[in-house]
Amino acid sequence: xxxxxxxxxxxxxxxxxxxxxxxxxxxxxxxxxxxxxxxxxxxxxxxxxxxxxxxxxxxxxxxxxxxxxxxxxxxxxxxxxxxxxxxxxxxxxxxxxxxxxxxxx
Ligand code: HEC
Numbered sequence: 001x002x003x004x005x006x007x008x009x010x011x012x013x014x015x016x017x018x019x020x021x022x023x024x025x026x027x028x029x030x031x032x033x034x035x036x037x038x039x040x041x042x043x044x045x046x047x048x049x050x051x052x053x054x055x056x057x058x059x060x061x062x063x064x065x066x067x068x069x070x071x072x073x074x075x076x077x078x079x080x081x082x083x084x085x086x087x088x089x090x091x092x093x094x095x096x097x098x099x100x101x102x103x104x105x
Pocket of ligand 1: 033036037038039040041047048049067068071072076078079084085088093096097
């Protein structure tokens, strides 16, 4: 009996470790938002367009997606270059803009 318990504990531990490192390798849009953008865009610090507030985002979206991605990468007024996301790609920024500019679903 004893060796069996030991084995299943090991499998369980391996499964937990694997799922944790899986998250670290490919964060979802929401996880990236929470980690990087939330600190300012949750409450609209320093005129930041608020998350899930399409009205606040409308004038921003009118600039076009590529211009917005450039704003993030270069920084804009109180927003630091990259928006505090060290590992975001252009595609991530586009997904984050969509995430923030649509109502919570
Ligand atoms: C330190 C605070 C801060 C963080 C962190 C931050 N932002 Fe911002 N963001 C701002 C502020 C402030 C503005 C408004 C700037 C202005 O128009 O004066 C802004 C504006 C924007 C805009 C509109 C740009 C434009 O051209 O109108 C986009 C898009 C944006 N943020 C995306 C992001 C994304 C995506 C993240 C996370 C990866 C992020 N921001 C993280 C503060 C922040």
